Amino acid sequence: MDSAKIQKILSDLSSRKIDEAAALHALRHLPYEDLSFAKIDHHRHIRQGIPEVIYAAGKTEKQVVDIAKAMHKNSGSFLITRASKKIFTLLKIKGKVYHEASGMIGVGGSKEKAGNILVLTAGTSDLPIAEEAAVTAAFLGSRVTTVHDVGVAGLHRLFDNKKAMHEARVIIVAAGMEGALPSVVGGMTDKPIIAVPTSTGYGTSFNGLTALFAMLNSCVPGIAVMNIDNGFGAGCLAHKINTLS
């Protein structure tokens, strides 16, 4: 709906560079491929800066495999999140990689490794979500460093990684039982922080809801929060910020 682009098409039509049909076609501005149950958006990368990634949960295995194949044929690359090992086996594509903790399957991806994203986790059980964030950002073209198990119960472990914080452009903090961690990190650095609550814990952790609210509630300015377990979204946002020129 970009006026300039429309004007260009109109101008081309007006000057007969293109005909009516071509103009109409051009105005339907982004092509997609229709698989009947899903419309693959091959141009999303151009529009949103993130290629369409396949969220496997809630889709049948066949649907996931079909979408992956269509994408692979088009671009040679794709990323699947929340995938079972079964889907990995069903996919007959070379170069596929399975990330076990997070259940991701990747093929291709960006070769560039720009900037520097630091991913911190509070405890061992936050690892799958941290991996989802790290693999996503790397797939999109960011350099990623990961440090695990630096929760607030032993602050010295966190302090020993102050250098890594300093060298990062953006910091992702994944924590479930320790919603406090992003606040503590935020008190130590001037970098943008992306907090990802994870659904670990029991009782009043409410599957990550308490961590989510604690993170939103932080007194430290400059902390943004993602949905519970949304490592993928954190990786995307971190990559966008990291590669802002």
Added chain:
Amino acid sequence: MDSAKIQKILSDLSSRKIDEAAALHALRHLPYEDLSFAKIDHHRHIRQGIPEVIYAAGKTEKQVVDIAKAMHKNSGSFLITRASKKIFTLLKIKGKVYHEASGMIGVGGSKEKAGNILVLTAGTSDLPIAEEAAVTAAFLGSRVTTVHDVGVAGLHRLFDNKKAMHEARVIIVAAGMEGALPSVVGGMTDKPIIAVPTSTGYGTSFNGLTALFAMLNSCVPGIAVMNIDNGFGAGCLAHKINTLS
């Protein structure tokens, strides 16, 4: 309902030291005074270790004043929580003190100042609840130290008070927007910690609920949690622990 005590009364009756009426009377084990709308429990101190304190919210001003007078007449001491300044004016009793931030009125109280309780607050708005805890514990007979505004956004302020933590027997941490603070304190000390969520903050602070859940959720063992804004309860428990012989 103590078997030994009952046996003593029975034995006295059996040996005619006391008569039936006296025995029956003795078995109704704790006296109280009936004001029709409230039954004052003058022996609560013996039974629970805490004299009955008047919770003014939900009572009429007249009811509060009447209960306070009855207590004062009996013991020369009382403590009122959540009291308006109006009640303070209505109370014609010598030596009364009004604690403005917390809305407490005290007369008398223990003269002993035993042990050492440290009260920490995350921010200025947590001060009223911290005062409620401190005044309560002091009234009951504990020595109390208070340090304000040591939230996680500036950890060095907390670290500068490590000596105070070391010298305390029990630590009360009052925090609303920073449910994280008890965890951080708990990672630095081996003392029992009583966390009191406060109803400050906005949005997802949910009037203290997020702080409450974050505190309950802490990975650091040895943290007990009180109801939101329950500075009084924190003061009572801290005093009990502080004076355990």
Added chain:
Amino acid sequence: MDSAKIQKILSDLSSRKIDEAAALHALRHLPYEDLSFAKIDHHRHIRQGIPEVIYAAGKTEKQVVDIAKAMHKNSGSFLITRASKKIFTLLKIKGKVYHEASGMIGVGGSKEKAGNILVLTAGTSDLPIAEEAAVTAAFLGSRVTTVHDVGVAGLHRLFDNKKAMHEARVIIVAAGMEGALPSVVGGMTDKPIIAVPTSTGYGTSFNGLTALFAMLNSCVPGIAVMNIDNGFGAGCLAHKINTLS
């Protein structure tokens, strides 16, 4: 707690360039000023990239004025959020500005106006929070553009601002009844988006909670979410991202 910095101090001490007392002093790494009810952190700018801003809600008017004066004396600048007009009147400081919709008081602030932050609102009632974000970011040193009333009920109003989206480095979207807006904006741009739910609406808007959850839930990657009504936090984060070199 930076090893290099400690090593430098130790080395200086070891070589007698500084004495023990100076070393100890240097190691207490950041100074602050103690007002008894609040500890002002004059070096926060260095540590976190954001100078301490005064959150007036939950503080007495006198406390706010005292903190503001102490800050003004130290740096010539300060920003107060959620302030009443009364506080503005009480503050006897030159150059003070009152932002009516958001209730902010600013003095000084950065002169630099770097990069470009776009602030979008869904409806007229989201305006106060949008102003809080915009004033904050401008105070910190960012260039800010604001466009109001571009909700999804009339998408063409949003499409007419596509150029503004394209020119921004970061986009803040404030919306209460239209939690949908950040998703729609996110589908049209590759810029990092900071979504701020506002507490407008009634019934199932739950004071902004529904907008908050809808935003966290968005399928569009690259959207970060702030606490309900946290325009200040959005302004801080947008500024950090906007000025990342």
Added chain:
Amino acid sequence: MDSAKIQKILSDLSSRKIDEAAALHALRHLPYEDLSFAKIDHHRHIRQGIPEVIYAAGKTEKQVVDIAKAMHKNSGSFLITRASKKIFTLLKIKGKVYHEASGMIGVGGSKEKAGNILVLTAGTSDLPIAEEAAVTAAFLGSRVTTVHDVGVAGLHRLFDNKKAMHEARVIIVAAGMEGALPSVVGGMTDKPIIAVPTSTGYGTSFNGLTALFAMLNSCVPGIAVMNIDNGFGAGCLAHKINTLS
């Protein structure tokens, strides 16, 4: 309880056209069949416009089959929702059809295909609920068109279906992670919209609750909302509206 009908019966009795017993019988106004565990209401179609449909969840397989048989014997038609494949196998009735995504079993149904209902889904995982709505409306006698995967992350996919929106009399929108979709559709059309939240998503999707609230909260007037996953109800209501003469 229709006065006119009662008057007619009374009048018939008064004029001896019918006897007392017949009058009493006529006044028990709607017959039903008692299966001991369920009372089948064969006249519901007349009273409510919707024949009784069997909701299989919470019933034993035998109960479902028995009810279906009784209905089939009475009218030759029935529809079962939330049915397992096992029930489909147990049913020995000709012409039965199993709708896999939604788990519906249908026999018979209306032959008329009146008006035009458009069913839109935001993503592939909303498909089962959309199918439930579509199959129900078709069974009742409406013409139904379905378009999948037109979520807000790629608005052009939605715009390409504007003609279908224009041709519909009623629009059903099924969406889970994108509670925004009905608002966006509602901004583009003047048709009544029935929004069905689906229980897809994770974290703060709360099994469809966030979508439900977002839909109820929409600023666009003319959107009605159904219970989470209630495709059946949406199909019924759409059919009623679609066939209003």
Added chain:
Amino acid sequence: MDSAKIQKILSDLSSRKIDEAAALHALRHLPYEDLSFAKIDHHRHIRQGIPEVIYAAGKTEKQVVDIAKAMHKNSGSFLITRASKKIFTLLKIKGKVYHEASGMIGVGGSKEKAGNILVLTAGTSDLPIAEEAAVTAAFLGSRVTTVHDVGVAGLHRLFDNKKAMHEARVIIVAAGMEGALPSVVGGMTDKPIIAVPTSTGYGTSFNGLTALFAMLNSCVPGIAVMNIDNGFGAGCLAHKINTLS
């Protein structure tokens, strides 16, 4: 974004009926008026079937009056919801009407009174929301009948209005403490029912939430639900359905 319309514009341009500038202008498909704090959408009636109504809550009195004047100047009609009596006084416009129970201000509106909408309320305290629905639908051009106080505690009062139900094309049911009412009505009629939960009641009524959930939960098919207290939305939707040709 209607292809046909675009093709027409392109065709006109191609054949030189219009020039480039006119084509570009035409493509920005709907005009609106910019009041800086609000963008009035004069063509909404064409696009959505409902003219823009002013929701006064969350706007300053001056903003409401300015928007009303601009609308009045354009079309001679407007409707304000949730308006204070003060706004009514401030509005210097002839023919203005104040609806006291609901706080609505209307000027002009449709002269046509088509079809028939029945509005039922469970109790006296549901009256304001019922009035909001009735006034809205009448303003838009529907004939409206209202019957109050027909709650389930006295079913005979409801049965006495069966004729009114029969004559209606659509039924709106407003109920707070009696979330049951739409189900009972739904069991007696084949008309589309729009249920509006109201925020009356106490304790577990949760300001209308229980009524909302009970209505969504109804076993009777063909009931659509609106946001709590959203009489306006119910009126809009009822009007749309009522005037479907």
Added chain:
Amino acid sequence: MDSAKIQKILSDLSSRKIDEAAALHALRHLPYEDLSFAKIDHHRHIRQGIPEVIYAAGKTEKQVVDIAKAMHKNSGSFLITRASKKIFTLLKIKGKVYHEASGMIGVGGSKEKAGNILVLTAGTSDLPIAEEAAVTAAFLGSRVTTVHDVGVAGLHRLFDNKKAMHEARVIIVAAGMEGALPSVVGGMTDKPIIAVPTSTGYGTSFNGLTALFAMLNSCVPGIAVMNIDNGFGAGCLAHKINTLS
């Protein structure tokens, strides 16, 4: 809808004892008076055992007064709950009584005082709800005994009233912060217990919700629970049980 009664009417008509019009009239089984905003149900006493009581909250003062007058004219009796002192002043009716704690106004009422209902309260702030229950039951014709301030913190106060429990036919327990009380009472008696949670307390009392849930959750069988603060309902039910012959 009683077959026998209908048969009687039909039989009378058939044998010409009554005419058609009389029969029709008789079949509209219960008369009521229409005040336009409220339909007073004078025969409710016969149908439900409880005369219509006026719930003042959510009605205008004039509406309350008008309904009360109409009832008084019909039966000489009425009871108003949640009434302001202003309404009491506006009512020009002899013999009116104002119950201050609960805000009830009564005129007339049953003269009989049958059976025995015991009302217990945990604390002074539960008194208004206990009064609502006691006044209601007495108005309907039950003998009522009330004992205040017998909470679980001093069980001996409760034990001293064991005789009162023994003599009661039904026990009402009103408690807010002590949801435990009905369980403790239930462990000591074999009488039906009606538990009424009250909205006293703070923090996690959630305006009575915690007491409500705790009461519903009790392990002691034979406890029924009312809505929060529903003293009126408790009084009605206790009266019904108390007067079961």
Added chain:
Amino acid sequence: MDSAKIQKILSDLSSRKIDEAAALHALRHLPYEDLSFAKIDHHRHIRQGIPEVIYAAGKTEKQVVDIAKAMHKNSGSFLITRASKKIFTLLKIKGKVYHEASGMIGVGGSKEKAGNILVLTAGTSDLPIAEEAAVTAAFLGSRVTTVHDVGVAGLHRLFDNKKAMHEARVIIVAAGMEGALPSVVGGMTDKPIIAVPTSTGYGTSFNGLTALFAMLNSCVPGIAVMNIDNGFGAGCLAHKINTLS
């Protein structure tokens, strides 16, 4: 703690009818049997009117069987709720009966069948809870009548059972998706009503919570509510009320 009983013991001791040891023993007023993991309370029947029933959920199969045997040995009777078929098989006791829908196992029970309790269910899926209530009340000694599937979607089915309502002393209404049913029943009768919400339904039924709140919220006085799925408690309470002399 009954004064009279104590006085009797004291009197006996004083007059040497019993010795000290016997008096002490008598004062430990109720015997129980200790199984180490559970203390069986054989005298509960005397104290609470309900013999101890075994709640199997949360206990191991062995624990359930051991408790049942101890009870059987003592009284020849017991009732187990929420029991698996496996437990039924493991129990080697004559006369045991398994109630399949509710998962109850009964041996013995009262032979008396007094009064009359009516159990109504809204739909087939509410049957297990209704059975739990009916079996419990019958076991305790009440006569019980059950009528299924009389939900509000077909009110005539309910009206046909008005005679059963009239003959009952107490009515239990079990309903999940139709929280409305107790209100409708309550509008038709003057009998005490015990409402039991069941955890059937989906979406906003919230596992019975919506039905629970709707029932608590009913405008019809005289309805008491039990915990979700607590058929056992409803049966106990109904029996207590039913057998009140």
Added chain:
Amino acid sequence: MDSAKIQKILSDLSSRKIDEAAALHALRHLPYEDLSFAKIDHHRHIRQGIPEVIYAAGKTEKQVVDIAKAMHKNSGSFLITRASKKIFTLLKIKGKVYHEASGMIGVGGSKEKAGNILVLTAGTSDLPIAEEAAVTAAFLGSRVTTVHDVGVAGLHRLFDNKKAMHEARVIIVAAGMEGALPSVVGGMTDKPIIAVPTSTGYGTSFNGLTALFAMLNSCVPGIAVMNIDNGFGAGCLAHKINTLS
């Protein structure tokens, strides 16, 4: 970060007792071992009074075993909570003990058994959490007494254990359906009470949430509350209080 300790190190360096490297090393105040997925904190005992215990939930079996081995090699002791029997089998370590109800594995632990902690449970299903608390406290070095099944439905069972309460220094109360128990115990003793809500029950027990809120809400001062099912935390805190000198 203890100034005194730093001064000592600086002083030693200044006086050449230690060199720069040693000083730097000393300043990294607590060593830990890095297993890549977890950082074991061998000195936590010194800092927090509690050695690191392994929380098995959310970790792979291999991770748990590896951490346990590393701990065992370092200290000869470890405790695992929420462990499956499979982990017990995989651990090839002498002296290991499996606690079946709670799923804990212990090796070594303190030999000292100091003070006296009393653990009370309301019912048989609270036993696993009580065991978690008891085993933890004993492992850390406290003497522990446990009494089961003393719920409020039979208060005499509780009264019979008054002596045990008197002899304890701290009391842990584990209860799920009976959130009332800590209040009742708190009314009988002056000892600090640690309340642990358990996730037993159904319906409105909300997996322990109701018990949690009821405990927080208690009127009896001196009760601290732990997260739902957090027997481990209760054991740690009780031990800390029990061993306060």
